[in-house]
Amino acid sequence: xxxxxxxTVKNLTKMFGDFTAVNDISFEVNKGEVFGFxxxxxxxxxxxxxxLIGILKPTEGEAWVxxxxxxxxxxxxxxxxxxxxxxxxxYNDLTIKENIVFFGGIYGLRKSVIKEKSQKLIDELxxxxxxxxxxxxxxxxxxQKVAFSVALLHDPKIIFLDEPTGGVDPITRxxxxxxxxxxxxxxxxxxxxxxxxxxxxxxxxxxIMVAGKIEALDxxxxxxxxxxxNSMNMVFLKLARNIE
Amino acid sequence: xxxxxxxxxKEFYHILRDRRSLFILFGMPIVQVMxxxxxxxxxxxxxxxxxxxxxxxxxxKEIINKISSSKYFSVKQFINNEAxxxxxxxxxxxxxxxxxxxxxxxxxxxxxxxxxxxxxxxxDPNTANTISNYTSAILQKYQQDLNTDVRIQYxxxxxxxxxxxxxxxxxxxxxxxxxxxxxxxxxxxMTSISITREKEMGTMEILLVSPLKPFQVIIGKVVPxxxxxxxxxxxxxxxxxxxFKMPVQGSLFLLGVESILFIINALSLGILxxxxxxxxxxxxxxxxxxxxxxxxxxxxxxxxxxSMPLPLQAISNIIPAKWFIIVLKGIMLKGVGLAYLWKESLxxxxxxxxxxxxxxxxxxxRLE
Numbered sequence: 299x300x301x302x303x304x305x306t307v308k309n310l311t312k313m314f315g316d317f318t319a320v321n322d323i324s325f326e327v328n329k330g331e332v333f334g335f336x337x338x339x340x341x342x343x344x345x346x347x348x349x350l351i352g353i354l355k356p357t358e359g360e361a362w363v364x365x366x367x368x369x370x371x372x373x374x375x376x377x378x379x380x381x382x383x384x385x386x387x388x389y390n391d392l393t394i395k396e397n398i399v400f401f402g403g404i405y406g407l408r409k410s411v412i413k414e415k416s417q418k419l420i421d422e423l424x425x426x427x428x429x430x431x432x433x434x435x436x437x438x439x440x441x442q443k444v445a446f447s448v449a450l451l452h453d454p455k456i457i458f459l460d461e462p463t464g465g466v467d468p469i470t471r472x473x474x475x476x477x478x479x480x481x482x483x484x485x486x487x488x489x490x491x492x493x494x495x496x497x498x499x500x501x502x503x504x505x506i507m508v509a510g511k512i513e514a515l516d517x518x519x520x521x522x523x524x525x526x527x528n529s530m531n532m533v534f535l536k537l538a539r540n541i542e
Numbered sequence: 543x544x545x546x547x548x549x550x551x552k553e554f555y556h557i558l559r560d561r562r563s564l565f566i567l568f569g570m571p572i573v574q575v576m577x578x579x580x581x582x583x584x585x586x587x588x589x590x591x592x593x594x595x596x597x598x599x600x601x602x603k604e605i606i607n608k609i610s611s612s613k614y615f616s617v618k619q620f621i622n623n624e625a626x627x628x629x630x631x632x633x634x635x636x637x638x639x640x641x642x643x644x645x646x647x648x649x650x651x652x653x654x655x656x657x658x659x660x661x662x663x664x665x666d667p668n669t670a671n672t673i674s675n676y677t678s679a680i681l682q683k684y685q686q687d688l689n690t691d692v693r694i695q696y697x698x699x700x701x702x703x704x705x706x707x708x709x710x711x712x713x714x715x716x717x718x719x720x721x722x723x724x725x726x727x728x729x730x731x732m733t734s735i736s737i738t739r740e741k742e743m744g745t746m747e748i749l750l751v752s753p754l755k756p757f758q759v760i761i762g763k764v765v766p767x768x769x770x771x772x773x774x775x776x777x778x779x780x781x782x783x784x785x786f787k788m789p790v791q792g793s794l795f796l797l798g799v800e801s802i803l804f805i806i807n808a809l810s811l812g813i814l815x816x817x818x819x820x821x822x823x824x825x826x827x828x829x830x831x832x833x834x835x836x837x838x839x840x841x842x843x844x845x846x847x848x849s850m851p852l853p854l855q856a857i858s859n860i861i862p863a864k865w866f867i868i869v870l871k872g873i874m875l876k877g878v879g880l881a882y883l884w885k886e887s888l889x890x891x892x893x894x895x896x897x898x899x900x901x902x903x904x905x906x907x908r909l910e
Contacts, residue, residue: 355749373753381751385744391559392552401549404752432559 302329304487305350305380310359312345319345321510322359327489329455332482335491336537341507343491344460350489350498351458352376364455377405380449384461387445389539390434394425394444397433398451405452412451419425419447439470446477450486457481459490461499475500495531504530506537513537545754549762556736557766563732571724571774575781578716589673591638592619592630597646605658608684614676621820631663638662638673717782718870719843722863724778725801726808726837729771731829733812737763738825741816756905764809771805791877800873800883803890804866810897811862817904837863865889 305327313319327333337343347355350363352372361368364378381387388397388488395416402412420429423443433441442462449457459478463471475497482488482502490501495533500506500517505515514537518530527533555561591609595602610617618636621627630636641659643649650656660677664670737760740746749759779797782788790797811833819825838844840854841863847855858864865886872878872886880887 341865351751353747373755376751376753379751381748382606385747387744387748389552389556390743390744392555396552396555400548400552400898401748401752404749404754406545406753 302331303319303327304364305333305489306362306456307350308360310346310349310361311357312342312349312354313357318510320349320356320379323507323510323512324359325505325512325515327456327460327487329487330482330485331502332478332488332490333499333502334504335489335507336498336504336534337507339455339466342510345505346507347460347489347491351379351381377452378455380452380454380457382442382445382449382457382459382462384464386438388433388441388448388542391432393430393432394420395429397444398448401448402451415451419444419451423447439466439473441461442466442470442474443477445476450481454486456487456489459488461491462494463492471497495529495534498530498534505536508538546758546762549754550765551759553736553763555664557770558807563735566732567728567770567774568777570727571720571778572781574720574724575717575778575787578720587614588616589614589638589669590618590636591615591673591773592621592627592638593617594621594627594638594641596644597642597648599647601619601647601650601656602642605642605681605684606640607859609680610676611642612676612680623824627661631726631808634663636663637669638677678686696810717778717786717788718874719841719865721775721801722804722866723834723837724774724842725771725866726833726863727807727829728774728831729767729805730812731826732817733764733767733809734815734819734825734829735822736767737813737816738819738822742821757902760813760905761788764813765814767809768802768805771808772802775801775805790874792873794878796879796883797870797873800866800869800887800890803887803894804862804869807866807890807894807897808823810894810901813901814897814904840864841867843867853894862890862893 303326307326308324310320310323311318323346334349335343345354348360349356350361350368352363352368352375356369363375366372366374366378368375391401392400398416398419399412400541402415407415420426423440425440425444426438429435433444438445439497443504446459446462449459462470466474471494476502490497492498501518503515503517505512506521507513514533515522516525521533522528522530525533525536527536557567593606595606609615615638619630621630621639624641627639630639639659639661639663643657643659646656646658658681660674662670662673664785698872737746740749740763746759750756754762775798779790783790812829815825815828815832819828836857840847840850840858840861842858842864847858847864850858869883869886869890872883876882
C-alpha cells in the first residue's frame, strides 16, 4: 500500500435548511485501501457519500475524488468511480447478461469489451446456467455479488459501497468480503459503509460518524486500543454513548 | 448516442416483460375504442315512431309508406292530435313523431311547398340526431323523385325539433375523446410510473452516479413512450377509419404533428408527476386523479363545456386535453387546417414548455 491519496475531504459540510447532516468533516483515503465508513442510521454517512459520488452538492468545504473536484468536475468523478447502493442495484426484469450489457453501455464501453468482460464475470462467479435468467429469480446473495461485479465493469479507480451486505447471510457476506479484498489487492480503493461491526474489523481503516461529525478515524486495531475495547462493536457503543 | 440506444433497449425490455403495462399500452386502446365505438353507435334500426297526419291525403300516405318500408323505422302509432304526442313520448313507446301539416298535397301543388315536422325524443341526443337525419334523407329522396319533372319544383320542408334538449350540444364524438384519454394515460401515467419505479428500486441512484446526465436519463425513459404513443395514435385512427368509418376530413400530416405535440405535452406532465411522487403508487394515483378525471369530465369529451358552471369552464382552460380535443375535432370532422387551429396549438406548445420548465426546476431541487 502506498500513500497516494485518492480521496481528499476538507471541511465538508451539508445542511438541509437548519439541519446540519454532515458537519465539517475532513479525511483522506489512500489508494488500495479498504476504508470503512461507519455510523448509526441518520449519522450522515449516506449524505457524505452522496457528496463524494457527485449526486449531492456540498454546502461548504471541498472534496477531491480520484483527483477531480466533486463540485466542478462531477462528470469526471462519475467516470472514475463504481457505485453499489444498499438498495439492490440491478434490474430485476433483465437477465444477468442484459444487465451487464446495459451498465457497460451507459459507461460507454465498446461492444467487444462488454462481451469479453461479461464472459469473464460469468466465469468468475460460476453463473453459466443463470446468465440468461432474469435477475429477479436469483437469491439475494448472488444478486449482490453480480451487482458488485457490474459496478466494476468500467474499471473504476474507487468503488463506493453503500451497505452492500444488508440482508445477506453470513456465508455470502464472507464471500462478498473476499471479493472486496481481491479488488483492493488489484489496487482499487474501496469506500464502504456498513452497519455490521464485524465487517468493520475487515477494513484497513475505519471512520466512525456520530451526529454529522467524524468522532474517530484509525485502524480497527488502534481504535480498540484507544477505547480499551475488545471489539469494534464496543468501540462503536462507547463512542455513541459518550456523545449522548 | 450508443449509450442512448442501449438505454432505450433496456426500457423496451421493461415494457415488454411487464404484462400489466403491455396490456395498458396496447390492450386498453383497442378495448376502449371498440367499447365506445359499439356502445355508442350511430346506426339506427327499426326505431318505433308515431305519425300525426293532419291531411291524410295521397302524398302523406306515400311518404309514410316510404318511411315505414325503410329498415330504419317502423310506424307504431297513428296519433290524432298534438296533445297525445307528449303522452306517447312519456310512455317511451316511440322515439319520434312525424307531424304533417293540414292540406299537405294541396299546399304542395298550390304553394310548391309543404311542411312536415319531425319531433324527436332528445333525451338520447345522439339517437335523436340520427333519427332526424335519416328521416330528412328519406324525405329528400322522395322530393327528388317528385321533381323529375323539371318545370315544377315541389318542396317538402322538414322541420326538425329536438324535444327536451333543443340545442343538441352533446353530440358524442367518441374518437377524439378516446384518443385523448389513451394518449394522456399511456404517456403521462406510464412514464411517471416508469420513472418512479427507478426511484423506488434504487436504480435511479445508480443511473445518476453513472456518466449519463440527468436529462439523458429522463429522455431515455421518455423516448420509448413517445414511440409507443405514436403507434397507439395510429391504431386508434386506423380503427376509427376502418371499423367505424370515421372520416378524417383534414390533413393526416397535421393530425400526426398535433398528436405528437399532445404526446410530448402529456409526457412532460408525466415527468412532472414523477418529480413530485416518490413511489409508483403515488405516481399512479396522481395520474389517475389529477389527469384522468379532468380529462374525462372537464375536457368536453363527454360533457359539453358550454353547459358547465363558469368556474368549471375556467378550470377547463388549463386542461391540455380540452385543446387537443378541439384540434382533433377540427381536423377529423371539420377538415380545417392550422389557420383555424393555431390558437389551440399554441396553447398546447405553451403548456408543454411550462411543464418541462417546472420539471427541470423540480428535478434540480431534488438533486441538490
